[in-house]
Amino acid sequence: METTLIILKPDAVQRGLCGRIITRFEEKGLQIVGMKLMQISQDLAATHYKDHASKPFYPGLVRFMTSSPVVVMAVRGIGAITICRNMMGATFGSKANPGTIRGDFGVSNSFNLIHGSDGPEAAARELGIFFKAGEVIEFPRASEAWIYDASGGKPE
Numbered sequence: 001m002e003t004t005l006i007i008l009k010p011d012a013v014q015r016g017l018c019g020r021i022i023t024r025f026e027e028k029g030l031q032i033v034g035m036k037l038m039q040i041s042q043d044l045a046a047t048h049y050k051d052h053a054s055k056p057f058y059p060g061l062v063r064f065m066t067s068s069p070v071v072v073m074a075v076r077g078i079g080a081i082t083i084c085r086n087m088m089g090a091t092f093g094s095k096a097n098p099g100t101i102r103g104d105f106g107v108s109n110s111f112n113l114i115h116g117s118d119g120p121e122a123a124a125r126e127l128g129i130f131f132k133a134g135e136v137i138e139f140p141r142a143s144e145a146w147i148y149d150a151s152g153g154k155p156e
């Protein structure tokens with residue numbers, strides 16, 4: 001089981017798309033184990049995007065991410081990191097394939113609706129900076145037995 005950090009960016013919140021995006025993760029069978037509306041501070045944006053600090057788009061990215069509230073989610077499932085990245089689509093809304101979140105809901109390359117951790121290390125680090133102890137709740141799901149096939153001993 002993996003847990004990944006998803007951020008519904010300010011454009012998703014302002015455009016009223018959060019419900020439709022969250023529904024996609026629920027429908028896929030992923031489990032939401034943490035979720036809150038929050039305003040990202042300058043410091044938090046800088047910590048989160050530290051690897052991009054030298055990039056030309058960095059100042060605009062920090063301005064965008066701190067401009068209006070976001071919804072942050074902890075999303076859990078087998079292979080959740082890669083599944084979520086695939087559901088998000090390519091970084092640029094202009095290039096993202098139809099059927100993906102960025103491909104279906106946006107055209108902008110910077111206002112691209114959603115962030116998802118890009119690997120296990122990033123997921124652990126990012127969940128740790130956005131959620132306090134106790135805010136991610138790994139609760140048993142009644143539907144689990146119909147979401148994963150556990151007949152072979154381990155869920156798949």
Ligand code: UDP
Pocket residue numbers: 052057061090091109110111112114115116118
């Ligand atoms: N971004 C941008 N211009 C670029 C590349 C990235 O504005 O040329 C923004 C965009 O919002 C993107 C974020 O910076 O989601 C982080 O970039 P990254 O390359 O990590 O893309 P992601 O992992 O979000 O697909």
Ligand code: MG
Pocket residue numbers: 118
């Ligand atoms: Mg990235």
